[in-house]
Each structure stands twice: as C-alpha cells, then as structure tokens.
Amino acid sequence: MSGLTCDHVGLSDTYSSRRYFRKFETIMQHMLHVAGVLRAEGKLDDDEVDILTRYAVKLTHTFRALGFKYLLAGRETGRFFGSLTMDSRDSGFPVAEEIMTMANDAQQAAAHLDGMVSVEALKDQMVQTILGERQIPTKLQFTLSQRLYYEELVKGDLFWMQNDPQSQWLGNLAGGRRQFRLHWATYDSQVNLPVIYLMELEDSGRIGLPKDQRRWPEVQAHLSAQALGGLKLLTIAKGFDEDFDDLHPKRLRRFHVGPMYSHAYTQQAGPLRDVLSEAKAPEGQDWALVWTEEELISDRVIEEKAGWFSTVERQIFALDPFAAANGEDLGATRQERSIILPQRPFQVLEEKKPAGFASVRKFVVSQTGRVLQY
Template sequence: MPETDALTRDHMELEDTRVTRRYFAMFEAITGHLARVAGQFEAEGSLTRAEVNLLARYMIALGYTFRALANKYHMAGRAEGLGPGKLTFDREESGFPVHAELLQMASDAAQAGRHMKGMPGQDELRRQMVEEIVGKLQVPTRLQYAMSQRLYYEELARGEIFWPQMHPDVVWLGNDGEGRDLRRRYLVHWAVYDSSLNIPTIYLMDLEDTGRTALPKDERRWPEAQAHLMAQAVAGLKLVTIAGGFDRDFDDLHPKRLRRFHIGPMYSSAFTRQTGPLKAVLEEAHASVGEDWALAWTMEDLVSERVELEKSGWFGSVEREIFSLDPFDGAADSGRTRMDRAIILPQRPFQVLAEKNPPGFREVRKFVVSPGGRVLSYR
C-alpha cells in the first residue's frame, strides 16, 4: 500500500479546461518536432533513412495519440457529470499521461464502431449547436461534449495510434551470401508505452536470419520471436539481457545491434515538479505559453563485436553473439555499448541553459526549436 500511495501522489488530474487544453497544445507542438530531430540524426549519419522512417512513424502515431486524448478531454472541467472525467498524468517522473490512460484508450478503440453508431454525425451535431445557440440563446455544452467524443472515437477508428504495445514488425534490408550461406538482414522494430516510466519507448534491432524460411513468413519462428521480444520490452531490463536471451533462444536468428529510444521525460515548470538544474532553467526562462518545456531523448545502444561458435548436439555448432560493453562510462554494468543523451527545448529555455551551463548538461546534445519550427543542433 505505501508504494501504491506514493505512486498515486506522483499522478495529477488536470481539472481546469484551459489548463487541459494548454497541456495538449504543448504536446502537439513537441510531437511535431520529433521527426525533425530524427532527421538531424540521419543528416549526421547516426541513423539510416530506414531507421528514421520507422522512428517518424512512431512519432506520428504518438502525435495521433495526443490528438485523440485532446478530443476526449476537450470539455474536462466544463461538462460536469458527463463523460470520461479528467486526464491523469505523471507530474513527477515523466510529464506524460499515465499508462492507464492508454490502456483505456485501447479498450475504447476496440468498441469505437459501436459507440459511433449511437452518436449523431459531426454535421448533425453542428446543426443542433447552431439551433441551441440561435434559438435558445444557450451555450450548447452537452452538444460540445458530444462532438468531442465523436471526434475522439473517429480518431481511434482511423488507427495509427501509439498503443500501450506496438508489436514487432520487420523491414527487409537485403541478403548476404547464397544457398546454405544465405543470410537475410532485417531491421526489427517494436515499441511500448512503458508502464513503469510512463513514457514511449522504441526498440530497433539489426537482425541476421540464417533459417530456411524467411522470418516474416515462418509460421513457427516469427510468432515466437514476436512474443519473446514483447515480453522483454521492459525498461528495467538491460539491453544485453534482451539481446543475449534472444540470441540463445533462437539459434538461427542473430541480433547484431539493439537500440532503445526513450522519448521523455517532459519537463515544464507549469506542469511537472522537476528538481535539479532544469528546474532553475525553466523557471528563469520565463518562456511564453507553449514554450515552457524541455523533452529528454535517450538512446541506449548495444553492438555485437564478434561471433563465437558454440557446440550444439553431437556434431553441430551454433553462432553466439559477443556484445561490446564499454567499461569506461559504466556501460559494462548497465549492459550496453554506449548511451547518447539529448534534450529538445525551445530557444528561450536553451538560452538560459547555455548561460548557466550546469555540469550535468555539458555532454548532453541540445536540439533547439526556433519559433518557426526549425530544429538546430548544438553540442
């Protein structure tokens, strides 16, 4: 119970209509910049075009998630006694909506068609609103709420949302060798909305396949591989644990590289209770509405440095990946080769951050968003 109480204290409901809309407007702006940040990594060679395209798809899906939630809670605080209540978000650790919000959204999506059958369409709702405003001289609060829910379910019905679990899929990158030496190369990708951190987490795995049947067409291996990867998609697990376990469970699938992207936390002096240097930076920036935020972007990277043959059965052998763990930055204990940290923030908070230059941020990559939406990179 004490742990549950502490977790609940970290969560906060947005009760005021204007505050709720400001929160979603801020995230609409933030998610709109993420694909451009990924493009910066491509321009410098840190990510390939295929990897950027996949990351962009997840970023767009995240934007649709916030759009759906913005519709759902559009009338929060004004339509008392109606509807879904108030948005709950994590004000201590992530700044994002809590995991339960996305679980509820996934449940709503499964029943979106049934809900919309019992609702008037947008045109009919607009007609009724005009009639109530002009004919009865009343604010059509209930009709506005009905419209917000109609838009919410329409967004869910379109799909392309960032769900609590985004199951593994593959992009074929090409083949090496021929005949028995054929190795198919894939980029496997999946994502979760991590329930412990309340932030979106994206995984990319470079994989070589030496099986008889191409992995996506293999009716046995592919479902097993998908289930294995989803079960291991937990922020608390080290990358070497995930990749090493996968390597041992599938003798003809060889993970050459595994990356994990944490999109968040989000910090804002208006919404979150951060501590440390960022607290002072955001408070001293006195940024205008919509410019008072900073978003962390962290990439963990694990790379295979060589292959060793391990005896299998009486006469056979299988390849086992030996992963590179860099001991100089503590990565050996954390189970990764390296970790790259970045922060995305508007110009005014960046100016204050540059002036203060706190020690913990000197090695952090900075992506600065201009008022026009352009993203600039600073080290």
C-alpha cells in the same frame, strides 16, 4: 494518498488541459525535425527516420484522440467523465492507465459511433441552441467531442501499450543468409514513457523470418515480453541470441522518448526545473524533452556446442569500457543523452551550466521548424 498517487495529477481545468495537448503536438513535430538533422549527419538512415517518424505520428494521433476525449474537462456537461491523468513527477506524459483505457474504448468505438448523431447534425443543433435558446450548448459540445474521440480511435494508427514487432528486409548476405531490421515499441508502465526498439539481425534459417509461420510469432512474443525499460540491452540481446539459434542479433538500439519537463505542468526535481522556472518562456515554449538512445553492437562471434555433433553461433557484444571504469553497468556499447528545447530555456541552461549537462547534446528548436545543435 500514496506517493505514486500524489505524482499522478488530473488536468481538470479546461484551458490547462487544452494547452497540454497543444504542447505535446508541438513537441512531436519538433522531434521529426530533429530526426531530419540526425539523418543529415548520417546517424540515422532514411529507413530508420521513417520508422521513428511513424511512431512519432502514432504518438501525435494518440494525443489528438485524448485531446478530443478531454476537450470539455472542467466544464459542466451534465455527466462526469473525469480528466486526463498525467505523471507530473517522473515523465510529464499521461499515465499508462490512460493508454489502457483508450485501447479498451477502441474495441467498442464502432458500436458507439453507430448510436451517435453525425457531426453535421450536432453542429446544426449547436447553432440552433446558440441562436434560438441563447445558451452555450455545452452538452452538445461534449457529445461532439466524444464522437470525434471515437472517430480517431476507429481511424487507428495509435501508440498502444504494446506495438508488436515488425520486420524490414535489408538484403541478402553470403551463405544464403538474409538481413532484417525489426522494430517495435512499448508504453512503459513503470515510468509512463514511450520506448522504441530497433534490432538488426542475420537470419540463417531456411525460410525468411517474416514468412516463417513458426519462428515469426515466437520472435514477436519474445521481443514484446522483453520490452521492459528496466532490462539492459545486453540482457535482451543475449536472451534473444540464446533462444533462437538461427537468428543472430548484430545491433540493438533503444530510444527513450522523455521525460518531458514543463514549469507549468511538471514537478520533477533537478536543474531543468530551475532552468524552466527562470526562463519564464511564453506559452508553447515552456518545455524541454529528454531523448536517450542506447546502442548495443555485436563485437564478434564464437561457436558453442549444441548437442553431440553440432555447434551454434553466439554473439559477444561490445560494452562501453568507460562506463565500466566509472563503476557504471550500462549493459550497452554506448549511450547518448540529448535534450530538445526552445531558445529561451536553452539560453538559461547555458548561463547556469548545471552539472551533468556538458555531455548532453542540445537541440534548440524554433517555431519555424529550424533546429540548431550544441
């Protein structure tokens, strides 16, 4: 087996699989609470929180759908259907192939539902099997789980490999310009993590960007193609600035959701693994989620020649001077790393004080939804 294959683990135990999905549903709820804290601090405005919340909801729906798909993992159903494959070393999230397969299933979900018995009829048959035949209706349970899976796919609002750019009008500026915020997201197949992008730009075109039938599809295709975690924000922003003369990117942000660490499920190396091992937290509190935000801001504008008689604006972006002094090339104005974790793992983290965590912001969450920050 290759190293990559060894890092991808199938959750073939029924209860282990179900706990995994419950864990992620809990984590997504805590993410929303943390977003509320950032809004209260003024680091996110209401619209930005709404955008991030929508992507968190999409992730929640995605995990719910996969939870139904693999609800009977490890049980004898009379049909082999596999188990969820997760990246146990690098991300703690499902591998990208799971999202790709789900997208393919979604295209055929309606047809599958047309040929399946209703939920109510399946439940009636299950009761008859239990009472009349005194057997566990495993096969019927499997059929029901698959029906619920396809129903979730038909509902939509899921997090796909590529979530196309959408626009939000922010206002009109002097000189006839318009200001927009674009947002899009991807499930990065290189690291098996969701990544969310937000860009604020000025539009000096004659037609507003979302209504421009020529530019808007080109912008969507361009940004989707550049949504790679390995690309620096500076590379993405400069490429966009140079390809669209009448669109002027002023601020670009990228949010990396994950990795997720769990002593029960992941094998990442490093201090967090030791922290979770020593914490011995109860079920549902044995985890930590890393959250990284990168930001690139336009510092000033210069004029460049475009042909013989015209000029175009070009953005000069501000880069983190401290990163350059330390020999790092972030390609961003700033980068902030945060970690979201329950109380007991946080206590162990504070006691051990591992190197590299002093500058990491900690959000400590409770089962009641309360968030403390350190």
